[in-house]
Amino acid sequence: MSNVSATPPSNRRVDLSVKIRVHPWLKIFRRIAWLPAIVVACFAPQAAAAERPNIVIIMADDMGYSDIGCYGGEIDTPHLNRLAERGLRFTQFYNTSRCCPTRASLLTGLYSHSAGMGGMVNKRATGKGTDSPYQGFLNDHCLTIAEALKPAGYNVLMSGKWHVGEQRPNWPTDRGFDRYFGLISGACNYWKVDEGRQMALEDQPYTPPADGSFYMTDAISDYAVKMVDEYGRRDEPFFLYVAYTAPHWPLHAWPEDIEKYRGKYRGGWEALRKQRHARMIEGGIVDADWPLSPLDAKPWDNLSEQEQAEFDLKMAVYAAMIDRMDHGVGRIVEQIQAVGELENTLILFLADNGGCHENPVRSEVPGTPPGPRDSYLAYGKNWANASNTPFRRYKHWVHEGGISSPLIAHWPAVVKSGKLTQQVGHVVDLMATCLDVAGADYPETVDGKSIHPLDGKSLLPILEGKQRTGHEMxxxxxxxxxxxxxxxxxxxxxxxxxxxxxxxxxxxxxxxxxxxxxxxxxxxxxxxxxxxxxxxxxxxxxxxxxxxxxx
Missing domain, CATH: 3.30.1120.10 (Arylsulfatase, C-terminal domain)
Structure with a gap:
């Protein structure tokens, strides 16, 4: 991303003491295997500090608990599966059941109400905020991960969906991020920017090219890869937040990706739920003693041949969107490896809520099938019921189907390969985890304003294979x-x-x-x-x- 001008630093002054100070040459020293032992010994305390990991958090949007392969799904996700095989999977990790609140909790380590995002985003808000639990953008009594890690010597980067502040001064570059590309708003056409939606590059509005080459998921991956390529070669560690919009509606995917899944869902949602449930039990993701929740969908056999074909196509597009996101994850991981940082990079993958029951029909050309830019459809409650196997309900509700998320943790230097953990975690824990592994403190005040104490607790003990003292409630x-x-x-x-x-x-x-x-x-x-x-x-x-x- 060297062709993009640097973003001015955040104007928020953080009174933050930092536990670790790193000499810029130390990262070079630790990579020279033949460095004389006496020199290594002299620099031992600082060298340990230089081992602070890079941190990459990747989040899917509106993806069910059982959709990806390593959590029981049939969708082809080899790159996420590989992270799971070489890392740790949580079976009891939670989000907040909706996009805006989950993003607020992830970024701040607070329950979303304390960050000002108890509900959905306020598209018209332009001020600094009143500290209302439902004001609809991040308030001044919370601190983002970017604002906390930057003073600790991290380069802080983001590619993807923001959705916790639509207007300035509530954009990512206003809240600590050095670099940003992505969708400021919520749900949007994958091929273009819908009217009323906003994208940004750094701190300026961005309009995608109109030549047919733009696809939101690929663009998010492209910029994430560029950021790793540039900042992974620097002496300082980096934090990268990649927030995909996939597989949130509208159902948009490349034709070749859709074709890969056409016909695979003609067996219907009942059969899909049973198949996924069996794999989840076999893989230790769920307990065989927990019955599969009742079907909350129309019987597949009661549908006409045409209806079955239409529903098969919807699920094929949905699967194609996850497939393309997984491909992007693979590119990001490959680039981290290319810059020599995979061993000491903590990668976390999760979803912002469960599968989505919503059924918008907003196609610009009525009758257009799901996939191309003129369509605007969702896969609906019937398939969402399968996405959330084996749980009840969906996005928006706080039964297990709405709040249960995969969490994959990959960190070769620390995490043992191929493990499952039943320890309970919550999205509020991610901020505390980042601070813990980075060795950064959390301030009580910023610009003279009090900062809410963290609600989250670090996941580091779990990543290290230990038993964590979890949340009382x-x-x-x-x-x-x-x-x-x-x-x-x-x-x-x-x-x-x-x-x-x-x-x-x-x-x-x-x-x-x-x-x-x-x-x-x-x-x-x-x-x-x-x-x-x-x-x-x-x-x-x-x-x-x-x-x-x-x-």
Missing amino acids: LFWEHLGSAAVRQGDWKLVSAEGGPWELYDLSKDRTELNDLAKTHPEKRDELLAAYRAWAKKTGVRPPKKSRKNRKHK
Whole structure:
């Protein structure tokens, strides 16, 4: 990316003490194998500091728990599978059930309400914010990973979807990132920028070329690769956040990628769920004692031949979008290896929420099948039910189908190959993990304003193969759906509906409601949730007819 002008540094002054200071020559010294032992010994303390890892966080958008190969899916994801085979997979990792809140929690290490993103983004907000839990952009009482790692000597880079602040001064380069390319807004056409959406290159608006060469997923991968190529060769470590829009609707993919999957889904969603569930059990991802949740879809055999063909095409395009994203992940990893940094780079891969039940129909040319730029369709609830195998519900809800995410951790210098962990983690933990491995402190104030204490806890002990002292409780709230988890107990409500209680060790598919048989545990968790909600500024839920649907 040497042809792109450097971005001015963030104007936020961070009062942040740094644990580690690295002499610029040390990274060179540690790569010279024949350096005399006496010199190495003299520089031993600083050399250890120079081993701080690069950090790469890669996130998919609206991807179900079981979609990728290493979590039971049939979609061809060799590069993610390879990271899993040589790294660590979490079986109980959580997001916040929706794109904006998850991105806010990832970036800040806070529950999204504390960062100002309890709901969705405010497209019109231009000010510094009022510190409202639902203001719709990051507030001034939170710190981004970029703002924390930059003073610690990291180059901080991002390629992809932002979606936590639509207007200046709320863009990535306003919140600490040195370099940025991507989509400032939410869902967008993959072949062009929709009206009302924004893309940016550094701190300026960006318009993709109109010659048919632009495809959002490839562009995000291209810039990520360029950033690694440039900054991976420097003396300082780098942090790179790659936020794909795939496989979020609209269903857009290259024809050759779609063709690879045409016809593979003619067996229907019932068969797909059963096949994935069997592989997940065999691979140790889920427990065989947890029944597969009830089908929440039309019976496939009741569909006409034409309907089956149309649904097969939708799922084929969806699979093609994940396939293309995996290809981009492979290119990024290959470039990290090319600059000699793969051994000491922590790579984390996750999803921002579960598979999406939404069904927008906004095609510019009605009747256009999914895939090309004139179409604007989604794969719908029926296939999302399969994406979230074996769990209930979808994106937006905080039952397991909405909040369960793959998490792959690859770090050859630290993480042992091919392991699974059942230890529980949450997206708020990623900021704490980055600070921990980078040796950076977290400030109490910035520009004289107090910074909320971190809600997250570092995952580093888990990455090192140790037992972590986890969270006493975890909390969720989004648009009235709410949950609290304590150990294996989970209390959950859908959009103001009845509170349900589950023992996740025996019933993670949430089919056996124990609220009436264990009223004391229900009341204990409900009291804890209400105390957290009051402290955090969570709105009381509104009753909704929707909670009767999508069981």
